[in-house]
Amino acid sequence: MIQCLNFVGGQFVAGSGAAQTVKSPLTGKEIGTFRHSTAQDIDAAVKIAKKASMAWGKTPAKERATLLLNLRTILLRDLETIASQVSAESGKTVAEAKAGLMKGIEVLEFATSLQNADQGGRMQVSRGVFCEYRREALGVVAGITPFNFPAMVPMWMIPIALGVGNAFVWKPSDKVPLTSNLLAKTIHEAGFPAGSFTVLQGGRESVEAILDHQDISAVGFVGSSPIAKKVYERGSAQGKRVLALGGAKNPIILMPDADPEMATRGIADSFTGCAGQRCMAASVLLAVMDQEGKTEKLIQGIVEKARSIQVGKEMGALISRESLDRLTGAIATAEKEGAKVLLDGRNPKISTELSEGNWLGPTILDQVKPGSTAACDELFGPLLSIVRFQNLSDAISFEASSAFGNACSVFTQNGAVAERVANESTAGMIGVNIGVPVPREPFSFGGTKTSKFGVGDITGQTGVEFWSQLKKVTVKWAETSDKNWMS
Numbered sequence: 001m002i003q004c005l006n007f008v009g010g011q012f013v014a015g016s017g018a019a020q021t022v023k024s025p026l027t028g029k030e031i032g033t034f035r036h037s038t039a040q041d042i043d044a045a046v047k048i049a050k051k052a053s054m055a056w057g058k059t060p061a062k063e064r065a066t067l068l069l070n071l072r073t074i075l076l077r078d079l080e081t082i083a084s085q086v087s088a089e090s091g092k093t094v095a096e097a098k099a100g101l102m103k104g105i106e107v108l109e110f111a112t113s114l115q116n117a118d119q120g121g122r123m124q125v126s127r128g129v130f131c132e133y134r135r136e137a138l139g140v141v142a143g144i145t146p147f148n149f150p151a152m153v154p155m156w157m158i159p160i161a162l163g164v165g166n167a168f169v170w171k172p173s174d175k176v177p178l179t180s181n182l183l184a185k186t187i188h189e190a191g192f193p194a195g196s197f198t199v200l201q202g203g204r205e206s207v208e209a210i211l212d213h214q215d216i217s218a219v220g221f222v223g224s225s226p227i228a229k230k231v232y233e234r235g236s237a238q239g240k241r242v243l244a245l246g247g248a249k250n251p252i253i254l255m256p257d258a259d260p261e262m263a264t265r266g267i268a269d270s271f272t273g274c275a276g277q278r279c280m281a282a283s284v285l286l287a288v289m290d291q292e293g294k295t296e297k298l299i300q301g302i303v304e305k306a307r308s309i310q311v312g313k314e315m316g317a318l319i320s321r322e323s324l325d326r327l328t329g330a331i332a333t334a335e336k337e338g339a340k341v342l343l344d345g346r347n348p349k350i351s352t353e354l355s356e357g358n359w360l361g362p363t364i365l366d367q368v369k370p371g372s373t374a375a376c377d378e379l380f381g382p383l384l385s386i387v388r389f390q391n392l393s394d395a396i397s398f399e400a401s402s403a404f405g406n407a408c409s410v411f412t413q414n415g416a417v418a419e420r421v422a423n424e425s426t427a428g429m430i431g432v433n434i435g436v437p438v439p440r441e442p443f444s445f446g447g448t449k450t451s452k453f454g455v456g457d458i459t460g461q462t463g464v465e466f467w468s469q470l471k472k473v474t475v476k477w478a479e480t481s482d483k484n485w486m487s
Helices: 039-056 061-077 079-090 094-112 152-163 178-190 204-212 225-237 260-276 294-307 321-336 392-401 415-424 460-466
Strands: 002-004 006-008 011-013 019-023 030-035 121-126 129-137 140-144 167-171 197-199 216-222 241-245 250-254 282-288 340-343 363-366 383-389 407-411 429-432 468-476
Touching: 002 178, 006 039, 006 178, 030 079, 039 140, 039 167, 039 197, 039 204, 061 079, 061 094, 061 152, 061 178, 079 094, 079 178, 094 152, 140 152, 140 204, 152 167, 152 178, 152 216, 152 460, 167 204, 178 197, 204 216, 204 225, 216 225, 225 241, 250 260, 250 294, 250 392, 260 282, 260 294, 260 383, 260 407, 282 294, 282 392, 294 340, 294 363, 294 383, 321 363, 321 383, 383 392, 392 415, 407 415, 415 429, 460 468
Parallel strands: 002 030, 140 167, 140 216, 167 197, 216 241, 250 282, 250 407, 282 383, 363 383, 407 429
Antiparallel strands: 006 011, 006 197, 019 030, 121 129, 129 468, 340 363
């Protein structure tokens, strides 16, 4: 049992709220415990962070980047340890946990480049008059992160927010709090000053206290769309900057001319990776049918590829028993609505030591009706719903009708088709022959419609803009003989 703590002022301390245990999705066994942070705990921590932010924000960008480089070295050194902890509390495979952390390190590498790339600018705008940009920190900012990526999602926020000079307060999911203590240790070892980085454990009440706190200037959030909307509204009502990323129902358009190997592997990996518990997972396949049966063969290939995935070795567990019950219920509902189960992941074969975990194997539903729950709602598991279309136009229209707008992919060998999907899709991230179209840095991550509340994206240059502000300075030192209206 790991005792998980808050990290405040450079020290690990317990919250003063109610105690809660943490169960591993892999085994069903208790692996940790923590205490929730009360409003009083949060207020005390933010006061320390606010004091630290005053000096940290004035630290030269090059010195801040040096500490980020230190952090990169330590994270790579501790990659195995952190990945094992992520796996134990989130249910991922260790390989998936490593890949997630490496994506987070990629964002960190982008943040280290700001010392050279984000130089502002100075220009003589008129005779004797000069204007310049100065990028400044906001002060104390906060991140609220989900259960599915205990290390990666916070690493989308922390490096940029710290890199531009903010003090960062992190509230991890109460389902996966343990990894946060490992990351706090690495940040402390990297040399970040006490108070510049804070971890506060807790649940809903802790989130509300963060959103309401007058000394927190901005909040980043990643989670489901209904909660993202509430976070955005509450934080914005307090005058904060809020960027809240929500859920998804990501479609993949499958064309008859798709490369069989790329399509079967890419689509199967997309909906089964991380047990389907990621906002970039393919969850609905828009199959454009043809008279020669090419699309039908591709569907069969996807089924066989997914069938070959070993649950418990190549695919991880669901986060909770409640998630498992919800998904098995969704499969039963889809059957009642006329869907055909091509691959049934209920009651998968699993080793004895993992028998108490939350396991659902890859599941594929065919003949799903366009307006059904399986076609439209975010189910968040290793479940692929196939909706059949006679032409590309109808498939694109279905994509546009979705309330979500996170990602959309197309598998085809036709460049004109790919370009049409890229142009007409309403999603924020597009993939061509890529099942999980996560942009790589410096290209930013973010969706549209109810997949995002707020302006900008969470990473890349728009992430820099979110976590900072520009001060504009106009200077004149002497009169000039040749004047115009700007002089």
